[in-house]
Amino acid sequence: MTDNDERLAGDLSLAAVRFARHLRGRRRDSLVSLTQLSALNALANDGPLTPGQLATRERVQPPSMTRVIASLADLGLVRRAPHPTDGRQVIVSLSEEGEQVITGEAAAREAWLRGKLDELTPEQRGTLSGAVVILNKLIANEEPPVG
Secondary structure: OOHHHHHHHHHHHHHHHHHHHHHHHHHOOOOOOHHHHHHHHHHHHHOOEOHHHHHHHHOOOHHHHHHHHHHHHHOOOEEEEEOOOOOOOEEEEEOHHHHHHHHHHHHHHHHHHHHHHHOOOHHHHHHHHHHHHHHHHHHOOOOOOOO
16 A cells, blocks of 8 residues: 555545534434434335344444334334234334434435535536445445444
């Protein structure tokens, strides 16, 4: 690895963290925490799950996920139903209100980002479009980090 590659790795890492922070900053009046939002997104992407499956998916301990699910249920954002084959389990699914939260969160991030993209030249937007392809290639088939 060259010095330029090492610098690029550091610069890219810092830029990604700052970019993520700015995206999260769109959520000032959010009804849910980032942890709750992540669980809602997992249910939206993966469909109904048991609390254990959701804990594994989110890489948290089951007792922590149980608390997250309880708080989301109290807000009416998820539904809990009996497991069809295991009476000791429940299946957690996204409620209509939960879907609305996800849609609203995504809309706020995308509106902010569209405004920022409008500030760029067509060439800069083209560069970012190529970067998306490259970033997706870098993370393809990677396990998400723990924590």
